[in-house]
Ligand SMILES: *Cc1c(COP(=O)(O)O)cnc(C)c1O
């Protein structure tokens with residue numbers, strides 16, 4: 022049986038095709054490349070029953086992932102995270118059914134592990150020895166640790182302000198780690214220059230085609246966990262937008278191979294922070310691409326991306342699913358983080374909290390209906406961000422009474 026039904030790469034902008042047997046980056050037109058599978062063969066040869074008995078990680082979907090030789094699987098057990106019902110917050114928000122897809126318990130502490138697992142495995146299969154990337158923290162942590170697992174070298178550049186724990190994860194993995202006194206876009210320029218001169222394999226967001234394939238497994242899992250159907254709404258904290266593009270791609274592929282109904286897509290919602298909302302701006306103006314967001318700032322570091330390479334793909338997914346894009350303030354997301362901890366015992370990351378806060382807001386505006394089934398992505402572990410929580414706690418002396 023074929024391990025992967027990978028067929029080729031293609032450009033979603035100009036439709037040019039590329040061979041997947043060679044390392045590829047952007048299309049000559051500047052667009053990211055996407056992976057195409059042999060849909061007819063998948064339809065004929067692959068069925069949901071085939072998943073029975075497979076390990077509960079993302080490799081259970083290997084037929085629709087790009088790795089062709091299982092020898093190169095680089096895994097830390099990532100995937101099949103819980104789709105957790107949230108009965109208390111659900112009634113607090115007056116939403117029919119509310120689930121959290123909880124990526125907080127995945128290796129390296131964020132869903133970036135999915136992209137890294139598939140991206141590093143495929144890089145290994147392609148014979149890559151050393152990769153390089155700019156990051157806001159979590160991606161660098163995931164890619165450097167997975168690179169270590171694959172015995173590959175990595176060079177990582179991140180803003181000095183990125184969460185310290187992610188810096189430590191990179192450093193401990195043995196990565197060549199550099200900090201830049203600026204934003205991820207500045208880190209990107211530095212990596213871009215060094216890639217040109219050194220031949221390092223560039224794994225910047227969407228500059229290699231396989232990270233998306235790892236992240237799309239969130240969409241595959243949501244459909245499987247709901248019994249091969251989709252919810253009404255999925256909210257996603259959007260930075261580079263890879264996860265949202267991936268979920269949309271996954272659900273379209275599942276429709277094409279006939280595993281889910283072809284007449285229903287969830288409305289996809291891109292959630293951004295008020296301090297960095299280029300996708301929301303573009304969506305509100307009905308535009309196909311976003312503008313660079315100057316002086317971006319938010320406590321939700323993972324979604325501080327002033328201009329995403331795949332913005333047009335995110336916007337297309339929003340338009341095609343009749344979804345929307347919306348912002349929340351840092352204050353509101355911190356408030357929501359508290360709500361999730363107090364009402365559900367879930368210590369979610371600020372990015373995930375932004376998505377929950379957006380669900381509350383959209384319900385109030387009646388964009389989300391009271392009978393809707395809603396899935397919110399919590400993209401990482403709250404414990405990775407110890408400094409976002411500020412609490413006054415009384416200190417007792419030994420022998421004091423409460
Ligand atoms: C990277 C990141 C995001 C944004 O993901 P994209 O797919 O790039 O939009 C959201 N949350 C966390 C915790 C992240 O690390």
Ligand SMILES: [Zn+2]
Pocket residue numbers: 032033034035036037048049050051052
């Ligand atoms: Zn192109």
